[in-house]
Amino acid sequence: MLKVTVIGSGNVAQHLIKVFLQTKEVSLVQAFARQPKSLIHLLPKEQITNDYNALQEVDVYIISVTDNAINEVSSQIPFKNKLVVHTSGTSSLEVLGSKNRKGVFYPLQTFSKSKEVDFSSIPLCLEAENEEDYKTLELLANSISNKVYNISSEQRKSLHVAAVFVSNFVNHMYVIGSEICATNNVPFEVLQPLIQEVANKINFLSPKEAQTGPALRNDTKTIEKHIEFLKDSNYQDIYKLLTQSIQNVAKEL
């Protein structure tokens, strides 16, 4: 049975605490929060601390705090040569203080406080300094997810940039679509099935195979109509740049 302590009280920390509490192979020994109140709905107050010196010895300390605080928090852990990991997509392994063994336990998903998540389908990207620690993290990861990946700090850096494109920027496209609908009195729900199908399609086709639309067809007439339609909008530049980019990719094929 793996003994684990979670340090942090944000979205990711809370989702990890919840899933560890439900996992037989894991014993969640403690959770650390600067404001213990913020976790009281999840576990008994005896298990919550805001005092680093009250931390008990466990197999893995999981630091799930804002990027800028990881280094400081890791240096406060009152042990040496223990396995200490963070959950960040952007921070390298080295951000962790040097007195303990370092690792990364990065769940690649978008978390909302209000929405339950099914951890079993969330990819966990693991990294460790040595094989034994990697195996410990793998054991922990496999106990909560079916999608476990060995991802180096370098790879994680690229993955985080890619994630911004496929999640934050995709959502911004939804924002633009919904604004265009609102301005023209069209219910945005008309676009919902299309949105679901576009995401669904790439379970079967590569994104390049799945590309469609006026830019790919080089349908100049439609593209010009759309650019004209957007002439007083903030989004004409985006339309032009993305149309050009789709055509550049098509040329490479």
Place this chain on the structure above:
Amino acid sequence: MLKVTVIGSGNVAQHLIKVFLQTKEVSLVQAFARQPKSLIHLLPKEQITNDYNALQEVDVYIISVTDNAINEVSSQIPFKNKLVVHTSGTSSLEVLGSKNRKGVFYPLQTFSKSKEVDFSSIPLCLEAENEEDYKTLELLANSISNKVYNISSEQRKSLHVAAVFVSNFVNHMYVIGSEICATNNVPFEVLQPLIQEVANKINFLSPKEAQTGPALRNDTKTIEKHIEFLKDSNYQDIYKLLTQSIQNVAKEL
């Protein structure tokens, strides 16, 4: 029982033929294809014609051909004052020839030949010149879909631009994400659950509420790291423009 003839043999035409054949309330009388062979896997050859003069009288003629051909095809129908509709998101009602009554029957979805579609969840955007014709189209639409909308030519124009953002441009974000992964030896599948969740989220939240990421948080440090990471890439401009655009929208809130 509504008598219908489909003119065209592309993706949309074929999906419409299939669903009408399965619908009790509809009698698919004929299908027109320049190459009758292209439809022979769908219906008996007696029902397929490539001769406009062989077209029988029906309640609705559905023209599902490339935008540029709609006018020409509509003028070839050897009847007067019949209901003739097209299935295009970009063409106006007026594109149809004037000797028949005009309408639009636009299924807003991305169609692939290889992939079956569930028509019942596809939004059908309808337009007609008079109420009686609208009712006929509504009857036809309700027989195959639960999502039927009255959308004017003006609204349809805006809807098509919005659809380019939420589908073609979204898919291009997936292309960029998959290229970044490939360049850095990360399996693209790691991003799949995130992609599905981002699309899923806007069933529960408005796109603006669902926005997350470094641009929204104004996390300058991460944004700079990402721009630096993309310095030799074709996608740095897109990263900058979309980051700026997310921040502009946030300022308006």
